[in-house]
Amino acid sequence: MSIIQRRWTPEQADEWTKEDWMAIVLSPLAYMLITVGVAMAIMLRPVGFILLVAGGVITVVMHLIIDPKLKVISAEYEKNQKRYLEELDRRVRWEKSA
């Protein structure tokens, strides 16, 4: 069994799993490394290039982890979107639900 789940059913993807928490942790880390890395790399500081590369690698890893899940969530949700929008329209017009 792999550490990262790559294949999802719609029901599995709807749940909050460790893949979401990995993205939640990696995402701010990537932002911090990129922010500091870009500024210091422009100043030709060696540590800046290291931080920038690390930020890039973490960004790629984060997307590899979360993207398969987001794809399944999106595909499944689009099936329901029309019905949800009809419900939303009824609410804004103060109509009773069907």
Added chain:
Amino acid sequence: MVTFHTLDWIWVIAFLVLMIGAGALFVHLGRRSESDFFLAGRGLPWWLPASSVYATHTATDTPMWVTGVIYRYGLAGIWYTFFSAWCAISAFVSTRIFRRSLAYTQAEWNTLRFGGLGAELLRGWISGWQVFMNMFILGWVGMAMGKVCNYMFGWEIWIGLVVFSAVCAIYVLAAGYWGVVMADFQQGVIALAVILIVSFWGIGVAGGPAVIVEKLGDLGQSWRLNPFAFTGWWQGDFPVAWFITMLVIALLGGFGMGTSIDWYAEAQRIQSARTVRDASYSIWWGTALVLIRNSVWAAAVLAFFVMFPNITEAADYELGWFRLGFDYLPVGMVGFFFAAILAIHLSTISTHLNLGALYATRDLYHHYFRPQASQRELIWVGRMTTLILLLGSFLYGLMMEEITSWLIFALWIMAAGIWLPNILQVLWWRFNSWGYLASWIANLGLSWLVVWILPALGVIPDLQDYQQFWLLMILGAMVYLPVTFLTRPENMDHLVKYYVMSRPLGFWGPVKREAQLRGLLGKSTAPIAGVSKEG
């Protein structure tokens, strides 16, 4: 004053024609429906709202602000600009939850999350507040443009305020959000290109990175290259305690909705994305670009510092990045630089014109005044409210000098005491509309006490911003938590309906179990049908 040559004016005119042309091109799409006028029909690929996030958050006063903190604190000042990193977590939490709700606005989301009178009170309050805030931001940003034009051409300040906002209104009135987002894409590209050109040109003028580092050493200012050069753990005006508070506010804020004033503009971009995945990536990459831009600016400001190390007046050194462009770019490029400043300006103006009109049209007019309004009528109301916002922003802008300090206070109090409630409303099923309303009301009073009245009476000392934040958070919780527990939970039918649609993260156990009991989970093709009417 800056001297413009023929080529400079050609740049500016070509750019304005391009922007207005973009509005004309998309006018047919914008007038199809309310959804098109305000959300581009919820059909955009991620990179379009991402470019809009980036362009919107690059305003005329942004380079002044970034220049100010970097000039003052060196690279450590970059953390002042890191507040936008709330999107790091939001992209995968609150963005996903909000996009699934399909609410047009945050105010509308409140009536999906909460029910009954409390929810309607919240919707009315938040939509009214957003109409006001967008008009205020339009005035503020317009005023910054007036000052730039005054510096460049010697124009009266009202001319820069009125002319370019009015030009922007042409394509916003015509094409609504379609015009905004398409123009934002072009403006984002132009603005990014010019930010890179001017910044690297300035670094070159200062002698290049190696020379800048060497000069900083000669000046005894090498600490400016350290992004973690704080003034101590607690002491000084830039301590580690501030840094940690900023990280908490920015990063954990991504679990909530409305923890940053920028959320409301982002929420519109989230809903305009064609899928949940597109929404997440639009927020993540748009903000990544904002952070990269800030870092490029920071490096350029270090270049400006070694060229002019002894400026003491903030009003002078805040113009540092602009000076790199206007004073050192070659002839013909100054017009291109001004065109980019226009791009920066118009992208922010267009967003807030359309966003303010969205709250006025969808939440106030459509929901409360004319629920049966036709799509055609709603689009015209959208256009009328856009025009009203534009005219109102002129008034705000012209009186801005007198009211800025009060409105900055208004911004602060809207952020501090309701930061945690904004998270709780997303993560905790038991948090109800009365608790959330109580937090807004309590925060209004407590902020005045903590920031103004108690220090003036000598009851508490003058506190730094980060200390005020923690105090307001604790005092606020002492009001809204009792109110929440003393009032009834939201109607379970309502909560189940919201849960099945949005699938929120956090403490939703009782609601999830109820949804499972009703057979609504795991049957993703029929989630709404089995939910009974609300009592």
